[in-house]
Amino acid sequence: MSGGLPQGLYAITDSQLLPDDHSLLAACEQALAAGVVLLQYRDKSADAARRWREATALAALCERFGVTLIVNDDLALAERLQQRWGGRVGLHLGQQDTPLALARQRLGGAAIIGATCHASLTLAAQAADAGASYLAFGRFFASRTKPEAPPAPLAVLGEAARFGLPRVAIGGIEAATIATARDAGAELLAVVNAIFASPDIAAAVRALDTRLTPISEFRNR
Numbered sequence: 319m320s321g322g323l324p325q326g327l328y329a330i331t332d333s334q335l336l337p338d339d340h341s342l343l344a345a346c347e348q349a350l351a352a353g354v355v356l357l358q359y360r361d362k363s364a365d366a367a368r369r370w371r372e373a374t375a376l377a378a379l380c381e382r383f384g385v386t387l388i389v390n391d392d393l394a395l396a397e398r399l400q401q402r403w404g405g406r407v408g409l410h411l412g413q414q415d416t417p418l419a420l421a422r423q424r425l426g427g428a429a430i431i432g433a434t435c436h437a438s439l440t441l442a443a444q445a446a447d448a449g450a451s452y453l454a455f456g457r458f459f460a461s462r463t464k465p466e467a468p469p470a471p472l473a474v475l476g477e478a479a480r481f482g483l484p485r486v487a488i489g490g491i492e493a494a495t496i497a498t499a500r501d502a503g504a505e506l507l508a509v510v511n512a513i514f515a516s517p518d519i520a521a522a523v524r525a526l527d528t529r530l531t532p533i534s535e536f537r538n539r
């Protein structure tokens with residue numbers, strides 16, 4: 319645990335890769351069963367009915383696995399879910415989204431609220447002051463999901479240790495890059511494509527997790 323948050327894989331859904339309720343729920347169930355420690359529902363559509371239906375189904379699924387569901391962008395949706403699932407629901411906010419201080423006021427002190435900080439320690443300081451639960455940096459590598467996201471140097475992860483909050487690395491995290499991001503300081507590794515574009519989601523999660531396992535643990539087995 320790190321500041322009340324688990325460490326490890328943070329899976330983020332994608333409505334193009336998982337275009338209907340069935341594929342979304344089946345993929346997330348496989349990812350959770352294989353060891354994902356945090357799940358974000360990221361849906362950029364304007365279909366409010368679908369978002370509510372999918373988010374409630376995901377909240378129920380996460381409850382079964384003891385994992386917190388993080389809603390991307392949408393404070394109102396997170397608030398509605400919180401009425402039923404309480405602390406099992408959190409929110410992720412970027413720089414163009416609802417101000418974090420307002421979300422903190424509305425969701426309360428116990429909710430997990432994450433903040434996008436790109437490559438900026440100034441944004442990280444502001445997010446920490448506003449009550450962020452974790453600080454997300456990136457993109458660190460080429461991203462298939464959001465290629466236009468601004469790049470960030472890995473060194474920002476080490477520099478962000480000063481805030482004493484869990485650090486999330488995002489952008490192009492896959493089997494070949496995940497250990498580099500972890501070794502640079504990230505407690506949570508956020509992944510879209512390398513999990514949800516895989517034909518075998520459980521195997522993809524295990525392959526990523528294996529690369530996070532310290533070599534000493536293998537030696538002690």
Ligand SMILES: Cc1ncc(COP(=O)(O)OP(=O)(O)O)c(N)n1
Nearest residue numbers: 390410411412413434454486488508
């Ligand atoms: C864990 C995590 N980190 C960063 C982001 C990006 O958020 P944002 O900058 O608001 O961009 P969109 O995801 O809304 O396109 C994230 N979602 N999750």
Ligand SMILES: Cc1ncsc1CCOP(=O)(O)O
Nearest residue numbers: 461463464467489490510511
């Ligand atoms: C939402 C977001 N913000 C920065 S990169 C990114 C997408 C990450 O997806 P992938 O793991 O496929 O690179």
Ligand SMILES: [Mg+2]
Nearest residue numbers: 391411412415
């Ligand atoms: Mg956003």
